[in-house]
Amino acid sequence: MNNNELQQVAERLGVSRRTFMKFCTGVAATLGLSAGAGVQMAHAIANPRRPAVIWLSAQECTGCTESLLRANHPSLEHLILDLVSLDYHETLSVPAGHAAEEAKQHSMKENWGKYVLVVDGSIPMKDGGIYCKVAGKPIVDHVREAAEGAAAIISIGSCAAWGGVPSAGPNPTEATPVDKVLTDKTVVNIPGCPPNPYNFLSTVLHLVTFGTLPELDHLNRPKFAYGRLIHENCERRPHFDAGRFALEFGDEGHKQGFCLYKLGCKGPETYANCPAVEFGDVGGGAWPVGVGHPCFGCTEQGVGFEKGIHQLADVITVTPPTTFPGIAEPVGQGVTPGAAALLGAVGGAVLGATAVAVKQLGKAEASEQSDNDSQS
Amino acid sequence: MNRRDFLKVAGSGALIATTSGAAEARGNLPVPDNAVGMLYDSTLCIGCRACVYKCKEVNDMPNVVRDGEVQWDQAEELSGDTLNIIKAYKQGTGETKNSAVDGFAFIKRNCMHCVDAGCVSVCPVSAMQKDPETGIVSHNPDACIGCRYCVAACPYNVPKYEYDEAFGQIQKCQLCNQKGVERINKGLNPGCVEVCPTGANIFGTREELLQEAKRRLALKPGEDYTYPLERVGSTYGHVKAAPDYTQHIFGEHEGGGTQVMVIAGMEHTKLGLPDLPERSYASVSETVQHTIYGGMLAPAGLLAGLLYFARRSCKETDKEGEDEV
Amino acid sequence: MSHHHEHAPIGGRLITLPFLFLSALALIAVVLLVERFMYGLGAVTNLNDGFPWGIWVVYDIVVGTGFACGGYVLALTVYIANKGKYHPLVRPALLASLFGYSLGGLGAIVDMGRYWNFYQMFNPAQQNFNSVMLEVGLCVAAYSIVLFIEFLPVIFEKFRADEWKKKLEKILFIFIAIGVLLPTMHQSSLGSLLIAMGGKVHPLWQSAYLMPVLAITTAMMLGFSIVIFEGSMATVGLRQPSETHLHRGLIKVIRALLVLFFIVRLGDLLYRGVLGAAFSGTLQGNMFLLEMVLFLIPLVVLSSANLVRQGRFLLIAAVSLLLAGALYRFNAFLIGFDPGAGYIYFPSVKELLVSIGIVAIEILGYLFFVKMFPVLPKAHAHA
Structure with missing residues (x-):
């Protein structure tokens, strides 16, 4: 090349x-x-030889796809369409119906063991998975089938990663994250509602370039994107540290851009790079907290869609007390050689003077004694 | 004067001392009627240090900077420049909040506003005062002689003298109610309470805070509880699963009780709070002092005896002296 | 036996080599004190937020005034118990006490963080009678004045103001009585100061209700020991006649005080069940053992009829007792004082130099007065 x-x-x-x-x-x-x-x-x-991508959509809202379409340097559809070979995507595929299904089967056969499987949306498992069917087959079967020959599997969006909106109580369809369906495979999670397109793109390009997945965290999220707490990189953080909080939407603190923690911001317990990468490539703080809404924790398992939107977050500080003073910080100056020497000198002087005095008193007494003896 | 006489004098002094003292012995002081204070719940604290910042702002105190250039507050201990500080307990991997093993917890240190305050008892010039109504322990630098007995007598090492100034003064938390600030009088909350995002530190009367603390300790771990922000019964609050509280309200009885109380998920000693007997040291000290000096009866009696014998020996000496001459 | 003794200045050259050396030490202290007043206590001392009281309080005041109890115990012996034979010892003891107390008072002012408010101690609107410190402060201030008045006859004698001297001597008994009362009060209260510190004072020294008893007992023992110490030093250093025969008379009372002290001290520790801490191998435990040994040495020496006959053993006993009493107070106030958390303290070089300078000033003053004023008893012909 x-x-x-x-x-x-x-x-x-x-x-x-x-x-x-x-x-x-x-x-x-x-x-x-x-x-x-x-x-x-x-x-x-x-x-x-562009890698083939099979994109399956389960219980989803197409938000993830919409989000991807809005990346524009260069525009992501170019990349998806021209850099990878997106052989099947319900929304973006040119063919429809049987033709689309056929294209998928063809691509899978041709690229068996080499294609990338992307799933958005959660998988309904109740009643044999009948609540989401494509081509007359429960989506769970499609996913399992496609996963067999996939070189890598990516769950995109909070629904595919944790269950997302469909899994929120009472979870009528038993919506299940992809990695709970494909328990025997490594599933990369790119959570977010919607996820940041660049997190997805970068993961794919890493795969394409190096043939391996980027480093993943304990929830199988790429560390480059989900390695840091939102709270740690938030532009409103100084307000948090200074105790300046918005208490209601539209109040004085909210207008001033104060910290949204008291409105339920989940930034302190959510790992994602939103404050750094932002959304929509427009800059200027275009991300939820930046525009005045508390983070609701979509990238964090058990936070988004599970905790109350205005419930206070648990602040996770990674091995927190490193920058806090300990219970007993050392204060004060211990013994210095100079002070010890000086004190020793004083002690020596006292003892020395005493010793000399004792000796001389002894002598004086002895002579007095002999005087008395000679007199008597 | 023979030895018997001498012993009589000493004996009468001792007798007066002990008899006069019995009436003066005092127990712990009672809680003031409208005692106000704070309740710090270590399990709610997230270590944001907003309270530390706000305290400095309200009290107009500089950042503590160590090793030169750093621009933010690096206070590690209470000092003449830091009246309120968040410290962290950390053990092992330090991963689990409120866990004594491999865990961490925060503790807020500031004046406990003791019910029977040692600093008030020992101050020779009444520079430390306990408000009879609110029980807030305040300091008057215009009276203070800087003997620092209050520092030595405070079980929590709270009053701090400014050693690095030629005309230093004692600094301590006065619950934001000192002259010129008077937040409590104005109906505001103390600065540290106002900014606390999680309600880890709330303000109120000691009575209602005690009740709140007891309610919390009675919660089953995991049970949802609406934690109020700023004050008990405040309209701002948040729902959170209760932690596994250690069944102890620090300050309910310690050293005669305090108006700033602490509950936590681990023993108070882990968080640097001392073990104290229920009887305040101040009450023991004052009992001893008033037993000996109650109404100055004993010293007066002793002086009478001393005058008598001193006069007698002086006269004898004079006489003998004259004889010699 | 005559109660009337003649006193005379011992004369001799004032400016000697030791005098110059002591003056240098005093000068260093003065310079450091200028620094303290210009830049604050922190510039000179190692005092910190956990240790508000360092050696300036503990040595200059707590121990220093203990060393200055010679005047007190002799007033008690000579005037209250009417043992006139000890009269020759009174004036030098008074002089040492006067210096001990006035420099202790000066030390207090120097150590005071807001010394310009000192007058508030005497302002009835501010006085807090619950405070042990108030009592100590007022008593020490009053006693310094009383000591000065008690010493005035010496000055009148020097300047031959016989009329004045006679007038003063008529009412001197009042000051003598007050001069016994005040140290009894504040020396016991020096112990009471520790009660309010409660658990910060190591259990081996936190005797609560017994603090005043232990403090006054050690004060008296320190007083008697310093009389013996000064007498011996005057004999050796200033070639004064030996006073051993007088000192010997004090043995009984010192021994009684020692026994009383041991009973109260050990009884208290056993009653509170904390004696085990003495053998914990910690600094505090070891210091306690050292303190006990230092108290035991004089008890052994003074109980031996053979040893007390010799002035040098008396001196050894006295020095040991001085060290014991000082160590007891150092232990209780500093070594056994633990504010918790991470606080540590050790005096700085500058801090030590100031305390040393104050001792130097005391010795200088003592030398000046015994050489120029009729303080020491007139030497007998045979000396």
Whole structure:
């Protein structure tokens, strides 16, 4: 592969070569990789053999797809359509009905063991999974079938990752996250409602470039995106530390941009890169907390869709007390050599003077004694 | 004067001392009628230190900076510049909140506003005062001589002298009700209470705080409870599953009781709060002092005896002296 | 036996090598005190938020005034118990007490964080009679004045103001009586100061109700010991006649005090069941044992008929007892004082130099007065 090919890819994408390289480097940075990885990534993307992607939608709202469509440097549909081979996607596929199903089967057969399976939406398991059917088959069967030949499986969105809205009590369809259905496989979770498109894109590109998944946390979320507490990077954090809080929507504190903790912000217990990456590529604090709504914890299992929206968050501080003073901090100056020496000198002087006095008193008494003796 | 006489004098002094003292012995002081205070619930505290910041703002105190350049407050202990501080207990991996093993917990340290305050009892010039109504322990630097007996006599090491100033003064939390601030008088809450986001620190009368504390200790772990912010019965509150409380309200009885009380998920000693007997040290000290000096009867009796014998020996000496001459 | 003794200045050169050395120490202290007043206590001392009282309080005041109890115990012996034969010991003891107390008072002012408010101690509107500190402060201030009045005859004698001296001596008994009452009060209260500190004072020293008894007992023992110590030092250093024969008379009462002290001290520890802490191997436990040994040495020496005949053993007993009494107070106020948390304290070099300087000033003053004023008894011909 040479620069010429890169140029061709750039043209295909409708961007300049320079913009394309910038994009790749940017993705590498998002992943926490070196700039060199960006070049590697660009070459991987330019490879004519694009990886096939099968995208299955279960109980979902298409928000995840909509979110992806709104990435625009360069526009994500270009990337999805031109960089990977999106062979099946209910919303974006050109064919419909049997033709679409056939395309899926064809692609799976052709790319068996090499394609990427993406699932959005939760899987209904109640009554044999009849509450979500595609092509006359419960979605759970589609997912299991597709998972067999997948090189990697990605759960996109909070529904696929934790169950999301459909799983909120009383959970009538027994909505289940994908990794609970495919218990014998590694499922990468890209939670969020909707998830940040770049978290998904970066994961896919990592896979395409290096052939491996990025480093995952204990909930199988890519660490580059879900490694930090929202609270730690929040632009309103100084207000939290200073005790300045909005108490009601529209009150003075809210207008001033104060911390939303008291309105139920889940930033302190939610891991995601929202404050850093933001949404919609418009900048200017375009993310929930930035525009004045408390974070509701969509990327965190057991927080979003489970806790009350205005319930106070538990503040998770990773091994917290490192920056707090301990119960008994050392205060005061201990013994110094100078002080010890001085004190020793004083003690020595007292004892020395006493010793001399004792000796002389003894002498004096002895002579007195002999005086008395000679007198008598 | 022979030895018998001498012993008589000493004996009469001792007798007066013990008899006069019996009436003066005192127990712990009663809780003031409208005693106000704070309840700190360690399990709710998230360590945000908003209270520390607000305290500095209200009391106009500088950040404590260590090693030069850092721009934020790095106070590690209460001091003349820090009247309120959040400290952390940490053990092992420090992962689980409220757990004594491999866990962590926060503790807020500030003046406990003792019911029978040692600092008030020992101050020679009444610079430490306990408000008879609210029980707030305040300090008057214009009377203070800086002997720092209050520092030594405080079981919590709360009053702090400014050693690094030529004209330093004693600083302590006065529950934001000192002259010029008077938040309590104005119907406001203390600064640290106002900003606490989780209601870990709430203000109220000692009575209602005690009741609130008892309600919380009675909760089953995991049971949902509406925790009020700022005050008991406040309209702001939040629902949270109750933690496994340690069944002890620090300050209910300690050293005669305090008006700032603490509940937590672990023993108070882990959080640096001392074990104290129910009887206040101040009451023991004052009992001893008033037993000896009650109404100055004993010293007066002793002085009478001393005058008698001193006069007699002086006269004898004079006479002998004259004889010699 | 005559109660009337002649006193005379011992004369001799004032500016000697030791005098210059002591003056240098005093000068250092003065310079450091200037620093203290310009930059605050923290500039000179290691005092901190956990240890509000360092050696300036504990040595200069608590121990220092204990060392200055010579005047008190001799007034008690000579004037109250009417043992006139000890009269020759009174004036030097009074002089030492006067210096001990006035410099203790000065130490208090220096250590006071807000010294300019000192007058509030005498302001009835501010006085808090629950405070042990108020009593100690007022008594020490009053006693310093009383000591000065008691010493005035020496000054009148020097300047031959016989009329004044006669007038004063007529009413001197009042001051003598007050001069016994005041130390009885505040020396016992120095112990009571610790009661309010409660659990911060190590159980080996927190005797609560018995604090005043132990404090006054150690004060008396310190007083008698310092009389013996000063007498011996005057004999050796200033070539004064030996006073051992007088000192020997004090043995009985010192021994009685020691026995009383041991009974109260150990009885209290046994009653409270904390004696085990003495053998815990901690600094506090070891210091307690050292303290006990230092108290035991004089008891052994003074109980041996053979040893007490020799002045040098008397001196050893006295020094041991001085160290014991001082250590008892150091232990109770500093070594056994634990404010908890991470607080530590050890005096700084500057802090030590100030205390040393104050001792130097005391010795300088003592030398000045015994050389220039009729303080010491006139030497007999054979000395």
